[in-house]
Amino acid sequence: MEEGPYVRAGGRLPGDPVPDPGLGPDEGRRIPYALGFVRRLPPLLLVGGAFYDYFTPQAFTAAPFFTAAPLVAAPLYSRRGTVLTGLASVAVVLVIHIRLGIVFRTDAVTEAATVATVAVLAVLINLLVRRSSEQLASAREIAEAAQRAVLPEPAERIGGFAIAARYEAAQEGAFIGGDLYAVQDTPHGVRLVVGDVRGKGMGAVAAVAVVIGAFREAAEQEATLEAVAQRLERALAREGTRRDGLDAFEGFTTAVLAELPHGDGVVRIVDRGHPPPLLLHEDGTVRTLQVEEPALPLGMGELGVWPDRAEEFAFPGGATLLVHTDGLSEARDSRGVFYDPGARLAGRTFRTPEALLGILAKEVRRYSGGWMTDDMAMIAVRHP
Numbered sequence: 001m002e003e004g005p006y007v008r009a010g011g012r013l014p015g016d017p018v019p020d021p022g023l024g025p026d027e028g029r030r031i032p033y034a035l036g037f038v039r040r041l042p043p044l045l046l047v048g049g050a051f052y053d054y055f056t057p058q059a060f061t062a063a064p065f066f067t068a069a070p071l072v073a074a075p076l077y078s079r080r081g082t083v084l085t086g087l088a089s090v091a092v093v094l095v096i097h098i099r100l101g102i103v104f105r106t107d108a109v110t111e112a113a114t115v116a117t118v119a120v121l122a123v124l125i126n127l128l129v130r131r132s133s134e135q136l137a138s139a140r141e142i143a144e145a146a147q148r149a150v151l152p153e154p155a156e157r158i159g160g161f162a163i164a165a166r167y168e169a170a171q172e173g174a175f176i177g178g179d180l181y182a183v184q185d186t187p188h189g190v191r192l193v194v195g196d197v198r199g200k201g202m203g204a205v206a207a208v209a210v211v212i213g214a215f216r217e218a219a220e221q222e223a224t225l226e227a228v229a230q231r232l233e234r235a236l237a238r239e240g241t242r243r244d245g246l247d248a249f250e251g252f253t254t255a256v257l258a259e260l261p262h263g264d265g266v267v268r269i270v271d272r273g274h275p276p277p278l279l280l281h282e283d284g285t286v287r288t289l290q291v292e293e294p295a296l297p298l299g300m301g302e303l304g305v306w307p308d309r310a311e312e313f314a315f316p317g318g319a320t321l322l323v324h325t326d327g328l329s330e331a332r333d334s335r336g337v338f339y340d341p342g343a344r345l346a347g348r349t350f351r352t353p354e355a356l357l358g359i360l361a362k363e364v365r366r367y368s369g370g371w372m373t374d375d376m377a378m379i380a381v382r383h384p
Contacts (some may be wrong), residue, residue, distance in 0.1 A: 008149040023314045038074050042085045045069040047094055053096045061107070061264050065113045066093055070122035075129045090274050106150030136228045141337065151208070154379075156354075159190040159262060162382040164353035168327065168361050179377035182212050184219045189262055191219040191228065194323040194379055195255030195274065195298070211253055211298070224261045226308040227300070227308075229270045232257075235301040235337040252299035257321050260315065260381065267315040270308050271380045275296035280356070282318035284347040289313050289321075306338025320353060327376030331368045337365050353380035 049065025064328075066089040073085040094103070102108045154163050165181050178197035183190065193215045197207040214235035217229040234241050236253065254274040260267050269277065271294040279287045291311045296303060315321065324341065333338040344363065350356035357378050364376065 004158070009042050009246075024220060035076075038072065040075075040231050042069040042073045045072070046085075046088055049097060050064065050092050058100065058102065061111055063114055064178075064285040065109045065142075066090075066111075067118040071125070072120045074122040077126070079123070079126050079130065082123050086116075086122055088118050089119055108294060117187075119260060151180060154181075159184055159185040159260070160384050161190055161260060162353050163384070164357050164358040166361060166378050168364075168372070168377075178208060179191040179327065179375045180208040180211055180377050183321075183379065183381075186219050188219075188223065188259065189264075190260040191215075191225070191258070192260075192336045192379055192381070192382070193232075193255055193322065194325060194377060195253050195272075196327075196377070197253045205238070207236070207253060208236055211255070213256070216256075223270050225257055225298045225310040229255075229257055229295075229308045232298050233301050240299065252297040254297040256324075258321065258323060258381075259310065260321075260383075265315055265383070266312050267321060268310040268312050270310050271295065273300075274324050275324060277324075278322040278342055278345065279313065279315065280320040280322060280345060280350070281316070282349065284349055286342050286346045286369050287313075288342055315383050317383050320350070320356060320380055322356070322376040322378065322380050323338050325374075325376055327372060327374040328364060328378060330374060331376075333367055334361055334369060339364055353382050356380050360374070 045065045046069050047061035047070075052060070052065065053062035069089050070082060070086040072084045077085065083273075090112065093115050097103045097108045097112065103162075151165075151167060155163050156163060163183055165183070167179060167181075180191065180195045180197065183192040194213070195208075195211060197204045197211070209230055214232050215228065220230035222228045222231060232255070253272075255272045256274045256277055257270040257272070258267055258277065267279075267289070269289055269291055271291045273294060273296055276288050276290045279289055281287070291309075293309050293311075295308055321343075322341070328341055329338065343359070345360075350359065357380050360378065361376070364372065
């Protein structure tokens with residue numbers, strides 16, 4: 001597959017050195033195993049401490065084992081689990097002291113008091129961790145609601161076309177991101193946009209809201225797809241001015257705009273520095289819809305004027321148009337090799353657009369070892 005020129009939303013151009021995302025797929029795979037081991041540590045510490053304390057001379061103490069057990073349990077276990085671990089630590093210490101006949105010795109009393117104090121502190125730490133987790137869960141629910149409000153799921157059929165959309169966050173449990181999509185039926189045909197805002201968090205969501213809002217209005221009012229792109233450019237410029245400069249407003253947004261005229265069997269594409277769409281034919285053939293003149297991303301109009309030109313491609317019956325963000329095409333395996341959706345989809349057919357996106361999402365997660373470095377938004381449109 002031939003990869004066309006586009007600007008990645010993080011600011012990197014194809015061919016530039018690949019940045020280190022911090023944790024690669026191998027590190028991502030190790031995290032669940034490490035977490036599972038740490039969760040087993042408290043009982044292992046208690047057993048190890050009991051053997052150490054019982055079979056070593058009385059001058060040696062296993063207090064570090066017994067104090068570590070409830071402290072390890074505090075951030076990982078439930079409140080009940082933490083309390084039980086603390087009680088078990090104190091009980092093991094007392095049983096060993098009774099068996100050794102040293103319950104009332106000064107050093108034994110000090111050891112038992114130390115373990116009991118740490119057990120109480122572990123319960124307090126657990127309460128604080130649980131409160132923070134509840135606050136984080138609440139924040140995630142708010143973030144998810146905000147994301148769904150900004151990016152509502154499109155209807156399954158719009159203007160006679162079968163539609164499916166999917167948003168995959170790079171990190172599990174994360175909902176806020178800078179990828180966007182929207183589909184709208186208009187007098188000029190079904191129009192859609194898929195884009196990627198530079199940045200993350202609420203700033204990126206604010207930029208997404210501006211782009212989506214401007215697209216909804218412009219898609220209805222503007223006669224051409226080029227005019228829609230210009231409306232989006234002006235909307236970002238206005239918002240950037242209101243927020244003291246575009247850099248304060250996430251900088252730029254890569255985007256693909258597509259127009260599917262009713263009954264014409266064509267698709268018109270305007271590419272604003274975004275990965276090109278793919279056209280999946282009924283026979284399994286995959287074509288990259290690479291425009292000849294891609295323009296700069298939205299929000300970079302100050303750098304120069306590149307007039308938008310919509311390019312037209314055949315969109316035969318039964319074919320599926322796939323528009324995606326670079327979270328799909330730049331997912332990497334453990335060797336750092338990019339996922340190539342064109343090559344991976346060649347020769348395959350899919351029952352529905354929703355099935356296509358579901359399979360893609362699973363394959364990319366598997367390919368990257370469950371450790372994606374960027375969010376992924378996809379829209380699939382099947383010609384009836």
